[in-house]
Amino acid sequence: MIHDFVQSISTDLARHPFNDEATLWPALRRLLQAHAPSGGAWLPGAIVDDIQAISAQLGLEHHFIRQIAATGNAGMAFGADKAAADVIVLAHMDRPTYRVRSLSDGLLYPMCATRFPATVYQTGAKALRYIEGRMQVSARGSLITHDGGKTVHFQLSEGELAWQDTVTMAVEPVLENGVIQGTGLDNCLGVITALGLAVALQQMEADLIAADRRCLIVFTDQEEGIPDAYFGHGAARLTFAVPPPTVGCIVVDAQTVNDALVMGQGTAHGTVSAWSRGSVVPPNLIALALDLSAAVNVQQPNTLQMNTGYLSRSDDMALGRWSQILGMSGPPMIEPHTGEEQAHLSDVQCAFHWLSVFTLATLGLNPSIQRQYALGSRESV
Numbered sequence: 001m002i003h004d005f006v007q008s009i010s011t012d013l014a015r016h017p018f019n020d021e022a023t024l025w026p027a028l029r030r031l032l033q034a035h036a037p038s039g040g041a042w043l044p045g046a047i048v049d050d051i052q053a054i055s056a057q058l059g060l061e062h063h064f065i066r067q068i069a070a071t072g073n074a075g076m077a078f079g080a081d082k083a084a085a086d087v088i089v090l091a092h093m094d095r096p097t098y099r100v101r102s103l104s105d106g107l108l109y110p111m112c113a114t115r116f117p118a119t120v121y122q123t124g125a126k127a128l129r130y131i132e133g134r135m136q137v138s139a140r141g142s143l144i145t146h147d148g149g150k151t152v153h154f155q156l157s158e159g160e161l162a163w164q165d166t167v168t169m170a171v172e173p174v175l176e177n178g179v180i181q182g183t184g185l186d187n188c189l190g191v192i193t194a195l196g197l198a199v200a201l202q203q204m205e206a207d208l209i210a211a212d213r214r215c216l217i218v219f220t221d222q223e224e225g226i227p228d229a230y231f232g233h234g235a236a237r238l239t240f241a242v243p244p245p246t247v248g249c250i251v252v253d254a255q256t257v258n259d260a261l262v263m264g265q266g267t268a269h270g271t272v273s274a275w276s277r278g279s280v281v282p283p284n285l286i287a288l289a290l291d292l293s294a295a296v297n298v299q300q301p302n303t304l305q306m307n308t309g310y311l312s313r314s315d316d317m318a319l320g321r322w323s324q325i326l327g328m329s330g331p332p333m334i335e336p337h338t339g340e341e342q343a344h345l346s347d348v349q350c351a352f353h354w355l356s357v358f359t360l361a362t363l364g365l366n367p368s369i370q371r372q373y374a375l376g377s378r379e380s381v
Helices: 002-013 021-033 047-057 185-203 205-210 233-241 283-299 345-362 367-372
Strands: 074-079 087-092 098-102 107-110 121-131 134-145 152-159 166-169 174-176 179-182 214-220 248-252 267-270 304-307 325-330 341-344
Touching (some): 021 179, 021 185, 047 074, 074 205, 087 345, 214 233, 267 345, 283 304, 341 345
Parallel strands (some): 087 214, 248 325
Antiparallel strands (some): 098 107, 098 166, 107 152, 174 179
């Protein structure tokens, strides 16, 4: 049953445009070069413009939702025209962000987790400001820290820094021997994976409609935040804007390499975040992921790694009180929240393949899978 299902999906995915590096890399590079400040990723001139443009290039423009209510989140919907989605897939589009604390010396304060080395650290940075109706670069320079991120400064090289500016790292992305290096992989990796899923959903939309299934993809803002404070604001606002899904949510975010996870051997799938300080996937969905992964890895070896190590919290933190978390998926990477982030492009291709298989399975397109893994719709009380 599982092998037949995976085979049918894999056949459809064989003609996916992102299988071609010449299509995938320019789209990912565009996202990495985009402006994605936390709190402003949804504004004109920011990364939402680039997501919309890539969606149009993929023939998905009629599915694109520029903003879902007043949440600051963009999205795409596929399948049956009904109020509640059956599965919601989320990938945050904002990246680690800083604000100006002291204009006289360029001292910044973080709106995110800081993961810098204890030694002197310096990387490229840009200051962003809302000017004439869009997000624009107001200054360029370097982000510098001497103490592991306890103090962070912006060193100006061009333009003019103002107190209202938002600062992100800025490094030109490169692809060499299949390895991507730059900044913003957290979470452009998740965004491009979700866009890859969108292509698969469009290919199978007739089946979704026939089965009365609906899938909503959401690109959230303000996932990044201070770890010991509340974060995931965009995802939290979504819970007030749309009905809860009948099955649950899948969170797509880059996953940091650990003892159980390596780059270059496929995408990652996790079932518990922050050793349960975040979310815990129900046992039936773990069983489904294990059975699907076994079949997927037979079809195409090294497509998926189960991440049994430490997995950081993401939008699942805000969503877990509203909906079941069905799984947490995304390509592995190293050096998150720095200017030297790295990932393998081949893992990205595995990521949209796996996410398509897992999402379509959780949507219940196969009645036997739906029954065996208890994927029934929510009942009213």
